[in-house]
Amino acid sequence: MAERHGVYVTEVPASILTPVSPLATIPVVFGTAPIHMSKLASPPVNVPFLAESWEQYKDALGYSEDWENYTLCEFAFSHFQLYKQSPAVFINVLDPEMHKESVNPSPVTLTSGTGTINVQGILINTVKVSSTGQTPTDYVRDTDYTLSFNSAGHLILTAKPGGAMIAESSVNVGYDKLKPEDVDSGVIVGGTDGVTGAVTGLEVLKQVFPRLRVVPGLILAPGFSHDPVVGAVMVAKSRKINGNFNAQAITDIPGNQTAAQVDKWKEDNLYTDKAQFNTWPRVTKSGRTYRLSTHLAGVICQTDAENDGVPYRSPSNKALHIDGIVLDDGKVVALGPDEAELINAEGIVTALNFIGGFRSWGNRTGAFPDAIDPQSSFIPVRRMFDWWNNTIILTQWMYVDDPANKRLVEAVVDSLNIRLNGLQSSGFILGGRIEFNKQDNPKESTMNGKLKFRNYFTPPSPGQELEFMVEYDAEYLSAI
Structure with missing residues (x-):
């Protein structure tokens, strides 16, 4: 190589933003990844993987443009490349030990010692290369040939100089390949093995905090969450994670x-x-089609990051990095505010191309319109309650098993009231306080080490309806 002598600078495209608050906004995404392209010796399968950058995601789980088969790639591209957010937890359920098929050896033509197998999902460690003669010779990887993947995820076979394959113009290649189409709702839901105790699918959610020390904030499964079985389990697993x-x-x-x-x-x-935020329909960007859930997660994380990680702002009426709204068949959806309002009224978030370009549109959780109380029906209020409840657990856990005396009570009340006062002064909540009341703590409870604190907490509701009353005032005629 040429000798270098001097000062050199290499500019790397931005793909990492340090998360302001991982408590409310870390997405945990379930789906399938092209793990045949992973650079890890043991790619993660039914194990939570925390990715803090686009490159880290690709190195661990691989990347493919085939988003229908490899659903995690859609989310990773949107999250890291479009919305510039970080981090996210990915749980790949595509198991190369189960979801695969064998392909019999067939000829591959070599041009200047190189051949390409235009097939997705080839498991590189299962590839077998042999000569095409009547008495086949098995070639040895890294001695006679090397294997790599191109940007499309197709396998490239290259004869090594000095190896036994260098003079061949055609060889037979057999392999195993992934079958992502075998991953259905049952695989995403997963469960716990009664014998080994191994967990799979959505059951892995309970391992996120013990393994990674991050609190799950948003649960997604693009490509699968429209299945009612998956949707129901996602909601069930999102409540009381780790109790x-x-x-x-x-x-x-x-x-x-x-x-x-x-x-x-x-x-x-x-x-x-x-605890369910419904989205409809799908959206497009630069020729690619996305699920709206993917983009709503990006908007939520971006909005929270702009507000010190506190989820008090609604993700509605925020810019989407899209250029179209479509149905599954590609038919364009062109909603006006009046039509979008009817969809919002059913507890569904949609997308709107109106004033300000493409925007997310909708403040309501899935519980609306059956539930109308703010903490059940408004997305930001619901998120604020969950965020604050999780904050209490994380910050007050240190006091568990300390002596149940006045000092403990004062420490808990003072620390949380200081935090609440700070949230109020920043405009994140309208008000809040912690109380330790005698009526909530009878002697039978306190003597058994059970202390009960009462928390009052009021986040602001989103101002989703601004009404102006316009009147003709004849008094202004005096200006004539």
């Missing part, structure tokens, strides 16, 4: 439903929980 933490599930309503059908589909399939 303590609460998150929210962002689910998709199928893009084969029209605007006139989404309300009935939502009710029929019980997408009606306060």
Whole structure:
């Protein structure tokens, strides 16, 4: 190589933003990844992986443009490349030991010692290369040939100089390849093995905090969350994670439903929980099609990061990095505010191309309109309650098992009231306080080490309706 002598600078595209507050906004995403392209010796399967950058994601889980088969790639591209957010937890359920098929050896033509196998999902460690003669010779990887993947995820076979394969113009290649189409709702839901105790699918959510020390904030499964079974389990698993933490599930309503059908589909399939944020339909950007849940997560993380990690602002009426709104079949959806309002009224978040370009549109959780109280029906209020509840657990855990005396009570009350006063002065809440009341703590409870604190907490609701009363005032005629 040429000798270098001097000062050199290499500019790297921005892909990492340091998270301001991981407590409310870390997405945990379930799906399938092209792990045949992973650079790790043991790619993560049914194990939570924390990625803090685009490159880290690609190195660990691989990347493919085939988003229908490799659903985690859609989210990773949107999260790191479009919305410039970090980090996110990815749980790949595509298991190369289970979801694979064998392909018999077939000829591959070599041009100047190189051949390409235009197949997705080839497991590189299963590749076998042999000569095409009547008495085949098995070639040895890294001695006679090397293997690599191109940007499309196709395998490149290259004869090594000095190896036994260097003079061949054609060789036979056999291999195993991934079958992502075998991953269905049952695989995403997963469970716990009664014999080994191994957990799979959505059950892995309970391992996120013990393994990574981060609290799940948003639960997603793009490409699968429109399945009612998956949607129901996502919501169930988002509550009392590890017996303590609460998150929210962002689910998709199928893009084969029209605007006139989404309300009935939502009710029929019980997408009606306060911890569920429903999205419809799909969206596009630069020729790629995304689930709206993917983009809503990006908007939520971006909005929280702009507000010190406190989720008090609604993700509604925030810019989406998209250039179109479509159904599954590619038909363009062009909603006006009046039509989008009807969809919002059913507890569904949609996208709107109106004033300010493409925007997310909708403040309501899946519980609306059956539930109308703010902490059940408004997305930012629901998120603030979950965020504050998780904050209490994380900050007050240090006092567990300390002597149950006046000093402990004062420490808890003072620390939380100081935090609440700070939130109020910053405009994140309208007000809040912690009390330790005698009536809540009878002697039978305190003597058994049980202390109960009462918390009053009021986040602001989103100002989703601004009404102006315009009147003709004849008094101004005096100016004539």
